Amino acid sequence: MAGLVIVGGSYAGLxxxxxxxxHGYSESITMLTDEACxxxxxxxxxxxxxxxxxxxxxxxxxGEAFYRDNCIDVVFEARATEVDREGYVATSKGRFDFAxxxxxxxxxAKRLPIPGADLEGVVTLRSLADAxxxxxxxxxxxxxxxxxxxxxxxxxxxxxxxxxxEVTVVEGLDRVLARVMGETMSRYIEEEFxxxxxxITCRSGVECIEGREGRATAVCTTDGLRHAADLVVxxxxxxxNIELADHLGLASSGGVLVDxxxxxxxxxxxxxxxxxxxxxxxxxxxxxxxxxxxxTDQGKAAGAAxxxxxxVNDTVPWFWSDQFDMKLQMVGLAxxxxxxVVRGSIEAGKFSVFYMxxxxxxxxxxxxxxxxxxxxxxxxxKDHSVSDAEIADVDFNLRSLLD
Amino acid sequence: MPRxxxxxxxxxxxxxDVASGRSVMLGATMNGIPGIDADCGGTLSCAxxxxxxxxxWLDRLPPVDETENDLLENVASQRCPNSRxxxxxxxxxxxxxxxxEIPERQF
Numbered sequence: 001m002a003g004l005v006i007v008g009g010s011y012a013g014l015x016x017x018x019x020x021x022x023h024g025y026s027e028s029i030t031m032l033t034d035e036a037c038x039x040x041x042x043x044x045x046x047x048x049x050x051x052x053x054x055x056x057x058x059x060x061x062x063g064e065a066f067y068r069d070n071c072i073d074v075v076f077e078a079r080a081t082e083v084d085r086e087g088y089v090a091t092s093k094g095r096f097d098f099a100x101x102x103x104x105x106x107x108x109a110k111r112l113p114i115p116g117a118d119l120e121g122v123v124t125l126r127s128l129a130d131a132x133x134x135x136x137x138x139x140x141x142x143x144x145x146x147x148x149x150x151x152x153x154x155x156x157x158x159x160x161x162x163x164x165x166e167v168t169v170v171e172g173l174d175r176v177l178a179r180v181m182g183e184t185m186s187r188y189i190e191e192e193f194x195x196x197x198x199x200i201t202c203r204s205g206v207e208c209i210e211g212r213e214g215r216a217t218a219v220c221t222t223d224g225l226r227h228a229a230d231l232v233v234x235x236x237x238x239x240x241n242i243e244l245a246d247h248l249g250l251a252s253s254g255g256v257l258v259d260x261x262x263x264x265x266x267x268x269x270x271x272x273x274x275x276x277x278x279x280x281x282x283x284x285x286x287x288x289x290x291x292x293x294x295x296t297d298q299g300k301a302a303g304a305a306x307x308x309x310x311x312v313n314d315t316v317p318w319f320w321s322d323q324f325d326m327k328l329q330m331v332g333l334a335x336x337x338x339x340x341v342v343r344g345s346i347e348a349g350k351f352s353v354f355y356m357x358x359x360x361x362x363x364x365x366x367x368x369x370x371x372x373x374x375x376x377x378x379x380x381x382k383d384h385s386v387s388d389a390e391i392a393d394v395d396f397n398l399r400s401l402l403d
Numbered sequence: 404m405p406r407x408x409x410x411x412x413x414x415x416x417x418x419x420d421v422a423s424g425r426s427v428m429l430g431a432t433m434n435g436i437p438g439i440d441a442d443c444g445g446t447l448s449c450a451x452x453x454x455x456x457x458x459x460w461l462d463r464l465p466p467v468d469e470t471e472n473d474l475l476e477n478v479a480s481q482r483c484p485n486s487r488x489x490x491x492x493x494x495x496x497x498x499x500x501x502x503x504e505i506p507e508r509q510f
Contacts (some may be wrong), residue, residue, distance in 0.1 A: 041444035043443070043444060043446065044444065044446075058425065058429055058433070060432075060433070061432065061441075061444070062432055062433075062435065063432065063433035063434055063435055064435075065433075065434050065435030066432075066435035068435070069435045070435075292442065292443070293442065293449075296440075296442050297510075300510075315510075320443065320446070320448040320449075322446065327447075327448075327470070329448065370447075370469070370470045370473035370474060371473040371476070373473075374450075374473050374474060374476050374477040375476075377477060378477070
């Protein structure tokens, strides 16, 4: 019996399966995951889990009962190697016939093509297995170098320094989070890290990783510095896993090409999540987003489409990160913004940066300002017009813009 | 182990054992109770684990803090005086028998 086969067992895969069932899909559903466990909560891996503050049993996004009740078969440690247009997926656990296929393969961590990158003690973080390995290695480490000042790199650095380890972040661009945030936020976060004892060096490329007896000992950077390290974390971004779709001619622009409902050009094949390049209502064009929210919402839309229903996924993109006592929340897309306007108090560590284009807010990054973020999720979804002065004035009620 | 009673918006009742120290959200996600999406995994970021707490239990819960209050402004179903985010309700022996209703929509 060939029903729906989902390649990938994380947020997108789970939401495709649950949404398909919720919308009445009655054929079999088989989820193939290359991991040994049910889909789990990934954000804690760089934060509380690393410090032992999260019980492993609480990581699954849904317990076994959910899969049983919804007749979703999960096949563990099944690595998909090929999709055949005849209607089957070849995997390390055999062949799975499909009537419909969903590609939810996500991304993998980027490696650096530099000498020493394959030494023991050079790690990346995507999976629970990666996090377990980092945890184990941290126990005997005194100093860690994190290569890359993006979200995962900074979250790891913040967690590690809390456990008393000396941490250096090496960033190639001129500021951290340059790809995703404006300058005001980057500078604020850099200062907070400095206050907490994390050394950040920007405009610093990695030349090589030195080792002794096969184990990493130091990171040498293009600015001529040598940072001693018992553990080196490469947090330099992710590469979408699009090979299966690429072989079918369904990938381009660095993603699996889909419409707003997760449909590829082959009407039997769908995709969602970090690997999918799809039409985004808020952006007004096709984009690829790496976030829990996108994987969840795109997965829900794709699952509905698989069941023959169309649901509109018009969620404004949002994202969060917790670093030290900073609750960082982002909503919207800042690309194309013309100006940054600060609302709240940077000194008090409670503020938001509003990204403006004409009289419109296109994105908001908040630090410990949940109300601005929550308002943003509604405001950005609708037509509005507001002045910079109104935004900067904390006595101006932003909720009035929702009326 | 304390029991938590989950009532769906259309009246279906399920009660499950939830270990002390775990949240009402986890009790739902781990036991296959539908309707609590919990997109952010309980980190007070998303507002998709909204529940209506049975009136008899409301004042036995710790108060709503500022962050939860702000997030409750954004829930998909109507916010009511007994609205809470279930990730913020930690089950204890004193809450044995706690009853919550799951709203129709979380997003």
